[in-house]
Amino acid sequence: MLNHPPMLITAVAALAVGLSACAGGSGVAAKSSSATGASTPTITPTTTSPTTPLAGTRTTVEVRAALLALDDLPSGFAIEPAGASGDAGAAKSADPKCGALVKLMNAKKAPGSKASASASLSGGQDGPFIDESIDALASADAVAALQTSFKTAVAACRQLTVSIPGQGSSTMKVVEVSAPKFGDHTLAARLTASGGPLDGLEITQVIAGVQDVVLSITFVAAFPEDVDGGTEAAVAKAEDVLGGASPGA
Numbered sequence: 001m002l003n004h005p006p007m008l009i010t011a012v013a014a015l016a017v018g019l020s021a022c023a024g025g026s027g028v029a030a031k032s033s034s035a036t037g038a039s040t041p042t043i044t045p046t047t048t049s050p051t052t053p054l055a056g057t058r059t060t061v062e063v064r065a066a067l068l069a070l071d072d073l074p075s076g077f078a079i080e081p082a083g084a085s086g087d088a089g090a091a092k093s094a095d096p097k098c099g100a101l102v103k104l105m106n107a108k109k110a111p112g113s114k115a116s117a118s119a120s121l122s123g124g125q126d127g128p129f130i131d132e133s134i135d136a137l138a139s140a141d142a143v144a145a146l147q148t149s150f151k152t153a154v155a156a157c158r159q160l161t162v163s164i165p166g167q168g169s170s171t172m173k174v175v176e177v178s179a180p181k182f183g184d185h186t187l188a189a190r191l192t193a194s195g196g197p198l199d200g201l202e203i204t205q206v207i208a209g210v211q212d213v214v215l216s217i218t219f220v221a222a223f224p225e226d227v228d229g230g231t232e233a234a235v236a237k238a239e240d241v242l243g244g245a246s247p248g249a
Contacts, residue, residue, distance in 0.1 A: 057114060058136030058213065058242070064117035066213070066241040068132050072233050073121065080120035090163050098157035101174065104150060110135035110214055112142055127221030130230055134238065136213050140184070143209040147185050150207055151176065154189045168197030180231035183208030183215065188227070206231050210238040 070077055091105040109116040110133075118133035137143050154176050163169040170193040179188035186208040193201040204219040204227050217234050219227050 060115045060117055062242065063115045063134045063136055063213070066134055066238045067117055067119045068121060068130065068230075068234050068237055069119075070121075072237050073123075073230075077121050077123050080122055091160050092163070093157065093160035095157065095160075098153075098160050098174075100149070101153035101157040102160060104153055109133070110137065110146060110216070112137050112146070114138065123226075128223070128226040128230070129220040130222075131218040131220075132234055133216045134213055135216070138212065140209065140211045143212060143214045144185055146214055147187060147207055147209060150189075151187050162191070162193065162198065164198065170194070170196030170198035170201070172198075172201075172203075177204070179206060180208075180228045182228075182232045182235040183210055185209050186231070186235075208235055210235060210242065213238060213242055 070079065091102050093099070093102055113135040115136040116133065118131070120132075121130045123129070137146065154174060157174050159171055159173050161169055162172050172191040172193045175190055175192075177188050177190045179186045186206065188204060188206045191203045191205070193199055202220070204222060206215075206217045206219070206227065208215045208217070208231060215234055215238055217231055219230060222230070
């Protein structure tokens with residue numbers, strides 16, 4: 001959702017070379033790391049001091065500066081080059097109740113976005129993999145409305161089909177899950193593949209608000225502590241760079 005097309009899928013497509021390692025979700029990643037002796041970094045956010053809120057309309061440059069960077073994460077992470085994945089995947093469903101969620105997932109950026117930027121990071125062959133996008137909207141109310149739309153869309157859709165170029169398609173169960181306690185009105189959803197080429201693949205999507213800015217963070221092959229730590233780091237970075245209040249406040 002809410003990123004270069006589409007948010008929930010591009011994170012996987014961009015990391016297609018590692019799908020064989022993480023196709024079983026967090027559990028497979030953990031077993032793989034144990035078997036090979038590889039070290040999987042655990043995300044522990046660094047503490048930052050808030051800066052003065054920026055005035056005026058957010059710009060793409062400002063929003064891009066608020067994205068997670070290597071300095072915000074433990075050693076062992078790398079930036080995934082933009083466009084490395086080639087063609088993006090897609091979500092679809094024949095169930096009319098899933099129409100709103102499919103539309104959000106396949107969107108290039110958040111509806112009403114005034115400025116948008118995204119980045120993908122990987123913590124090694126076995127993950128965790130993080131795909132983040134930040135969209136500046138017109139106001140904090142607009143962010144809250146978007147989050148409500150996402151929550152409603154997730155609640156209405158029980159499953160959909162995810163297709164990833166070069167990997168195939170699988171049906172994925174959709175469920176809202178407990179969200180990290182960082183950001184404004186943060187919520188989270190989990191997609192789990194059942195059967196097919198992507199069997200067992202688990203994707204966790206977190207949608208967090210920072211006043212007039214919405215953060216969409218996708219985690220693949222991540223443990224719960226990675227989701228919590230990554231979300232905390234992303235929110236702290238956005239608050240530090242963009243300030244804790246809407247433009248002009």
